[in-house]
Amino acid sequence: MASSDLDEKLPSVEFVQVESVQALASNFGASYYEVPDRYIRPEVEADTVIEKGSFELPVIDLAKLRDSQFSQAEIAKLGCACGDWGFFQLINHGVDKDLLERVKADITAFFNLPLKQKEAVAIANNGIDGFGHHFVVSNEQKLDWADMLYLTTQPVSERNLLFWPTNPPTFRDTFDEYSLKLNKVTGELLVAMSKDLGIQSDVLFNLFKGLPQSMRMNYYPPCPQPEKALGLTAHTDGVGLTLLLNVNDVQGLQIRKDKMWFGVEALPGAFVVNIGNVLEIASNGKYRSIEHRAVVNTTKERISIANFQSQCHLETVGPLPEVVRGGKENYKSLSYGEYFKGYFSAKLEGRNYMESLKIN
Template structure:
């Protein structure tokens, strides 16, 4: 059964392009090792990037958020992280370690399959689930140095199993368990954010009713000219909360603040969490959906899994009255499905789409 969102997004059609992993695998046999012009991004060399180790993301301890003795202090840290950077690292998140190891093994095995086997779950002409690429809307635009597998994971009855790999054989069971684990984590974060925003928790839980969830699994092949390409274009997330898992030890996440790019060094075992557009709007700008991107490595592949926690597709998206409290609303209100269609119908261009939703 197709997901409700995919049915609603029937008008979204992406231009399909060659697998980047397949393209990259040919470089060893090539005499030039020149990256095709369509992947060359002039802005990468021009952007100012702050050296690694010059800053540290706030670290939030989920065990302390649960503990009455420490929760008040930890909630204050959480609110600061969401408001200042829009990103934090989450430790002691409680996700089963065996599930994490299986997730890493299964997605690595999937991306190591021959391209024709991965294309058995390729994105359909119109839709978002499957293997391939999003946000390619013309044959002229610049391309990212990455392949991806995108799946609607929850609610369970909205999964489109046509796009869920059966190789490796454990994939479906593994990602079913992982999706459930992350919904529990997201639920606890929403509870803590409600306390920080000084609103009743059911206000946020009503917005995220049923806790709809999807995952984008990213494969960034090695690139002989990494300084000239982007693994993932600068963007904000069209979700409420994103929980990012680094599958291997290759770093590549960069976030933008004060017109500079900062490289994130992930703590072992941590999830990197960021605020999406939905929560920036719902909090009336108190929380920030920060522009971020991915860069690639010369010799090593990078694999990551972004888990998106989104509002109910029938929800109306706008500043929450309980947060605004009679003050000025800083963002437009619109049905979430209308927002989502706009987000997916355009190429990724930093914060442009978010800025269009602000009330001047």
């Protein structure tokens, strides 16, 4: 989602500046301390969490989607994953291992910089690109145990390089290459999803024309009371499709299904892919946008990169006629701008906004 377009859809309030969580955590040193009240989330202790190993997310092989010998079976598997879990792990995606290692090294180096150097690309007031925190509107608001760097990456014309780090010096070139590779992967997934939905491939391509893209790079510091804090509030993604890369192999993603939370064990080198609200609505509910969150670790930092693929900003957010085929529409149709104003006004929490868009 382009920052220039997004800025127009943000709530018309002045955001509150908050301290870097990484700096907050480091100030306490190695001694035990209690998490400040603003970070305490009672729901973490109250929620039922299913232990790792008791379930496995579907694994989709992009190489099989490309191979005519296996593609039909893999497309069916993809459709089931999108409809049942709304999440899957993507392997053999074709993004070079060397590039992934450079991406991981550069974002780790950025978060390891002194705070003053990171603040050179701090988010501007009421903006979205840059380093810091999003959507903090009051001094009483509960906060996530995380810092982040958010960048508009595609199309290139929408990038604001004022917020693209120059330290490490390889950062810009690395993430330019990475963003192009991920757009290619997304394009291939959209073709396969079109086949599963029984529509022409250009229908989804028109919805995602130009493949608008942004990235949120997350840093979750160690937290001595992880049972009381959240790295990222439970939410659904407002975009079409998200590809998550685990940078340092520390797990923390949880997804909600059947009123329980499941911890995701990301496969080495895989992308964890999830359906966003736009694709759930476009598929008229055949695909599901699932609530998810990030939890934190007692002793280890966690770093991840979420790549968001948005629909074309000129297109209506609503069920695709080619999917509905004269049947009942299960969701309202609204303009792109109206959709995102509602999404941000709902504070990006849970599935409440999605439920409000359903037609009973």
